[in-house]
Amino acid sequence: MNFLKYIWLIPLLPLVGCFFNGVFGKRFSKVTIDFFALGSTLLSFLCSVGAVWQLSRLQPEERVFNLNLFEWIPAGVALTAHGFANFSIQWGYRLDPLSAVMILVVTGVGFLIHVYSTGYMAHEHGPHLGGYYRFFSYLNLFMFSMLTLVLANNFALMFVGWEGVGLCSYLLIGFYFHKKSAGDAGKKAFIVNRIGDAGFMLGMFLIFQTFGSLDFGTVMARAAEAPIEVYGSVGVLTAIGILLFLGATGKSAQLPLYTWLPDAMEGPTPVSALIHAATMVTAGVYMVSRTSVIYTHAPTAMMVVAVVGGVTAIFAASIGLVQNDIKRVLAYSTVSQLGYMFLACGVGAYFVGIFHLMTHAFFKALLFLGAGSVIHALSGEQDLRRMGALKNKIPKTYVTMLAATLAISGIPPFAGFFSKDEILWQAFSSEYGRWWLWLIGVVAALMTAFYMFRLIFLTFYNESRVDPEVEHHIHESPSNMIVPLQILAVLSVIGGFVQIPKFLFGGFDGFERWLEPVFKHPATEAGAAAVEHASLGAEAGLALFSVVVALTGIYLAYRFYYRPSSAPDRAMASAKPVYTVLFNKYYMDKIYDALFVNRTKDLGNALWAFDRGVIDGGVNGSGWFTRFTANVSCWWDKWIVDGLVNVVGFTVKMLSYPLRILQTGFVQSYAFLMVLGIIAFIWLYVLR
Amino acid sequence: MEFIDSHILTILILMPVAGAMFLALLDPGKHEAIRRTALVVALLTFVFSLHLVIHFVPHEAGFQFEENSPWVPAFGMNYHLGIDGISLWLVLLTTFLTSVSVLASWKGIEKRVKEFFIFILLLEAGMVGVFASLDLFLFYVFWEVMLVPMYFLIGIWGHGRRIYAAVKFIIYTAVGSAFMLVAILSLYFLNAHATGAPTFDFTTILDNIVNGRLVIEPRIQVWLFLAFFLSFAIKVPLFPLHTWLPDAHTEAPTAGSVLLAGVLLKMGTYGLLRFNIQLFPDATQTFTPLIVALAIIGIIYGALVAMVQPDLKRLVAYSSVSHLGFVVLGIFVFNIQGVEGAVYQMLNHGISTGALFLIVGMIYERRHTREISEFGGLATPMPVLATIFLIITLSSIGLPLLNGFVGEFLILVGTFGAAVARAKLYCTLAASGVILGAVYMLWMYQRVIFGEVTHDVNKTLPDLSAREKWVLVPMVVMALWMGIYPQFFLRKMDASVSKLLNAPRVMMVRK
Secondary structure: OOHHHHOOHHHHHHHHHHHHHHHHHHHOOHHHHHHHHHHHHHHHHHHHHHHHHHHHOOOHHHOOEEEEEEEEEEEEEEEEOOEEEEEEEEEEEEEOHHHHHHHHHHHHHHHHHHHHHHHHOHHHOOOOOOHHHHHHHHHHHHHHHHHHHHHEOEHHHHHHHHHHHHHHHHHHHOOOOOOHHHHHHHHHHHHHHHHHHHHHHHHHHHHHHHHOOOEHHHHHHHHHHOOOOOOOOOOHHHHHHHHHHHHHHHHOOOOOOOOHHHHHHHOOHHHHHHHHHHOHHHHHHHHHHHOHHHHHOOHHHHHHHHHHHHHHHHHHHHHHOOOOEHHHHHHHHHHHHHHHHHHHHHOOOHHHHHHHHHHHHHHHHHHHHHHHHHHHHOOOOOEHHHOOOOOOOOHHHHHHHHHHHHHHHOOOOOHHHHHHHHHHHHHHHOOOOOHHHHHHHHHHHHHHHHHHHHHHHHHHOOOOOOOHHHHOOOOOOOHHHHHHHHHHHHHHHHHHHHOEOOOOOOOEOHHHHHHHHHHOOHHHHHHHHHHHHOOHHHHHHHHHHHHHHHHHHHHHHHHHHHOOOOHHHHHHHHOHHHHHHHHOHHHHHHHHHHHHHHHHHHHHHHHHHHHHHHHHHHHHHHHHHHHHHHHHHHHHHHHHHHHHHHHHHHHHHHHOHHHHHHOOOOHHHHHHHHHHHHHHHHHHHHHO | OHHHHHHHHHHHHHHHHHHHHHHHHOOOOOHHHHHHHHHHHHHHHHHHHHHHHHHOOOOOOOOEEEEEEEEEHHHOEEEEEEEOOOHHHHHHHHHHHHHHHHHHOOOOOOOOHHHHHHHHHHHHHHHHHHHHEOEHHHHHHHHHHOHHHHHHHHHHHOOOOHHHHHHHHHHHHHHHHHHHHHHHHHHHHHHHHHHOOOOOEHHHHHHHHHOOOOOOOHHHHHHHHHHHHHHHHHHOOOOOOOOHHHHHHHHOOHHHHHHHHHHHHHHHHHHHHHHHHHHOHHHHHHHHHHHHHHHHHHHHHHHHHHHOOOEHHHHHHHHHHHHHHHHHHHHOOOOHHHHHHHHHHHHHHHHHHHHHHHHHHHHHHHHOOOEHHHOOOOOOOOHHHHHHHHHHHHHHOOOOOOHHHHHHHHHHHHHHOOOOOOHHHHHHHHHHHHHHHHHHHHHHHHHHHOOOOOOHHHHHOOOOOHHHHHHHHHHHHHHHHHHHOOHHHHHHHHHHHHHHHHOHHHHHHOO
C-alpha cells in the first residue's frame, strides 16, 4: 500500500470521528464513543507512520510529496509584483521531513492523550452530564485542524488549520461552560489569537502580492532567489516575516499576546496537555520554520523573533517561579519553553527549534498529564499549597513526572538536555547568535530548573498539606491514564538521542540531517560553515556550564522547598516588591484591560451615543424640521391663503345678502316677480 | 421545457404574485391552509429558481435567460429581464430566504395571517424583479414596488415602535429613490439626445457608453452618480446613512428582518455594482476614495457600536452595517478578488445574518424579550439551539470552512492588492474589523448561551421544535457548503465579474 497517496486520510479520519461522536454521540455508549475517537486517531497515527516510513525511503532531496485534492477558492487573475498571477487556492497537502515530524508528534502524542482522556473524563459520561461525547468530538476536531495546519501545502490552507485549532481551543477551554471563568478564558483565547491571525492574514496578502502565489513550494523557491535584505532595514521580506511572526506570537503565546495561555488552564487537563502544551501552541514555531527561507533573507525579522523568544522565555519563567496553581506553573513554563524554540529559530537554527518542539511535546504533555493525575488523585485540588507527600501515595505518577522534570530542567541524558543545550549553543555560536541571547537562555534555564523542582517538592515531598477530607480518597490513577504517562516518560528519556552533540561519543546528527532538505538553501550554507569552525571544546564547556546552572536551580529549589524551612519566607520578605510583581504576573492583564479592553468598550459606548445623538438625531431633527415647516405651511394655508379665500367668500356672501331675500321658495312670488319683469320689459322695449 | 427556458424569470416573478392572489381568495380564518399554501408557493418558486443554476452557462459573461419585449414603446420602455453570474446568486438567495422566512413565520404571526403571507410573496416578486431587470424604468418600478409590502410588514406585524420604524424606513428609501428617478430620466434624455434612439434599456445605454456613442461630461456624471449613489447607499446602508436600519430591523417581525437583511440590503450593493461603476466611470474614479473611506468607517463603527448593544436584534443589525461595509469596500477596489469577494459576502451575509435573525426570533418567541441581560446559560435547556447558534456565530465572524471566511478573505486580498493609494493601510484597518467581529459576536454568544441559567424562566425553555430545525438546518448546510466548496459559486460569477471590470472605461479607474 502506498501510504503517501493516502495522506489525505490522516486529517480526514479524526474528522470522521468528530462527526460520528458529535452528531450521534449523545446516544452512544462510552465504549462506542471511545471506539470512534481513539480508533480514528490511532488509524491516523498508523497512516502517518506508514507515510513517513515511505518518505524516508526516498532520496533526501526527493522527500517532498505534494497532493492537491481540489481547488478550494478560485478567484480570477490578480496583478502582483510577480506579474499577473492566478489567485487559486488549492486544498492540497505536502509531506516533507518537517511536516513528517509534526504529524508524528501530533498523532502520536495526540493518541496517547486520547487514551488518557478516557480515564480522566470518564466521570463526564452519563445521561445527564453528556459532556463525554462532546469532549471527544472537539478533541477529534482539533486533531483534524492541527493535521490540516501541518500538512497544508499553502498558506491559506494552513490558515484554515490555524483558525480551526483556535476554534477547538475556544471550545475546549470553555468546555465547562457553566463556569463564567471558563467562558471568559475561551473568549479571551479566541480574540487574542484573532489579533495575531490578522497579522498572519496581512503577511499572507503581502506574500501573494510579492511572489504571486500562496503555495509553499512556489513561494519558497521565489524567496530563495530574492536578495538578502540588509540587517536593520525593513524590506518586503522583513515585513512579511514580522507580520507572520505576529500571528505566531498569538498562537504560540509569546509577548505581547501570551496572556490567554495561562487562562486557558480553565479547560480540562488533557486539553492543556494536548493543545496548550504539546501541539497547537507550537504551531507558531512550525510556521516560522516552514517559512525559514523568508526569515533567512530578512535578518531583521530573525532578530525580532530571537529577541521576542528570548525575552518571553525569561519573562514567563520568572512568573512561573511564584505561582501556586500547579497548572499555571506549567502554563508559564510552556510560554517560556516556546520562547526557547523561537530563540532557536531566530538565530537560524530551525532544526533545533523543531527538535525542542518535539522533546517539549513529550515532557510537557507528560507534565500536564501527570498534573492531571495528581489533580485526579486529590479530587480536583490544583493548589500546590494544599498538596505534599504524595510520593508514596501515587508512585507511578511521581516517577513519570520526575523524569519529565529532569528532562525540562536539562539534565543529561534526558531529552530536554539535548534540545535545550543545542539551543543555547546555537544562540551563542550561530552566525545570527549573540552572547546576550545565550545569557538570557541560561538565566531562563536556571529559573526553569528552580520552578520545576519547586513544583516537584511541593507536590510530592514534605509533610502532607492536603485537606483531610480529600486525604483518604487519594488513589493512583487507573491504567488507561498511567500507561500513556509511562510511554511519554520513556520518550522523555530517550527522545533526545536523535541528535547528540559532537563532544559526546562522537555525536549523532540524524535529526539535523533529516530536516536538512527543508532548511538548506544557499543563504543558510554560509551560516552552517561558520558553526563548523567553532571549537568542540567551547561547545562542551558551555554544555557543562548549563548543566551546572540547572543543578544550581535544583539545589536552590531544594534549599527553599525540600525541607520545611523559613528560607522561602525570608527570601520573599527581603524581596517583597519583586515577589509581588511576579506573583501578579507583572500586572499585564490589568494593564491590557486598562489600555485596550476597557478603552474599546468606552469607544463603543461613545460611538453609540454619537449614533443616537448626532446621526440619528440629525435624521429625527430633519424629520422634526419637515413637520415644523409643514405645520407652518398648514397655518399659512389655513389663516393666510385660505383666509383670503374666506374673506372673498365672506364679502360675496355679505354683498349677496339682499338678493337672498328674493329667494323665498314660493312659486307664487317667483310668478309675481316674473310678471313684474315681463311688464318691465314690455314697458322698456315696446311702450318706449 | 422550452417555454420554461425562455420565460423562467417571468415565471419567478409571477409565481409569487399568482400565489398571493390565490391566498387572497382563501378564508382568512383558515390559518393553517394559508401558511401551507404560502409555503408551497415559496418552495415552488425556489425549485424553479434552481433551473437557473442548472442551466446557467458559467463561461458566458453576458446576460442569460433574457426576455425582451416592448412595454411602452413610445417612451422606449421595455420589459427586459436577464441575469448574469452576479444576479444569478442574488435571485437564488431571494427565493431561498423567502421559503425559509415563510416557514419561520408559522408560529410568530397570529394576526392578519393571510395578509402577512400575501405581502411576503409580493415582496419576493419585487425582489426578484429588481435583480432581474435590465431596463432602468422597469428596475425603478420593481424597486418602488418592493417598498410597499416591506412597509406594511414592519408597520403591521412589527414590535413596539413599529410605526416609527416603518415610516423612517419608507421615507429614507423614498428620498433616495426620488433622486434615482431623476437620474434615470436624465440618463434617458442624454442618451436620446446623443443617439436619437430614446430607450430606458440598460444594456443599450451601457453599450452606448462603452462604445463612445454616449459621452456624459464628467461634470454631469458627478450629479448622476450621486443621485444613484444616494439611493443605493441608503439601502446598503453606508455610514452615515444607516440609522434607519437598526430601527427597521429591530421592530420588524422575524421574516421581515430576514428578508430586509438578507435581500433588501443587497439591492444597494448590487445597484452600486451594476449601475454606478459601469455607467459613470469618471465619477466613480472621483468618488472612490470617499466611498472606500466611508466603507471602512462603517466596518469599524458598526462593529464597535454592535459591541455595546444591550438588545440582541439591534446588535445583529449593527453588525450588518459592519458586514456591508466590507461588501462596499470589495466593490470599490476594482479587482476580481475584491468584487467576487463582495458578491460572495452579499450571499454570506444573507445566510449568516438571516440565520442570526431567525435564531433571535426563536428566542424572542419563547421569552418575548431581546435583552441580552435576560438570558445566560441557554446551552443547558437548549443544546441544539446553542450548537446551531455557535455555527452561525462562527460563520458570521468568518471562520475558515464556513461561508463568511471566503468573502472576507477575498475582499481583504482584493483591498491589499488594489491599485489605489494607501491600499495596504485600508486593508489593515478593514482587518481590524475582523478582530472586532469576533469580539462582539463571541461576547454576545457567551452572555446568551454560556454560564449558569440566571433567570428561572429560562430553565424550562423548550429546545428547537422540528419545524424550527427545518428552518435552521438549511442555513447551516449552506454555511458549510459555501465555506468548504466555494468554487461551485465562484466559478459561475467569474466571467461576469471579469467582464464588468474589463469594460474599457472601468479599467481606467484601475490606473
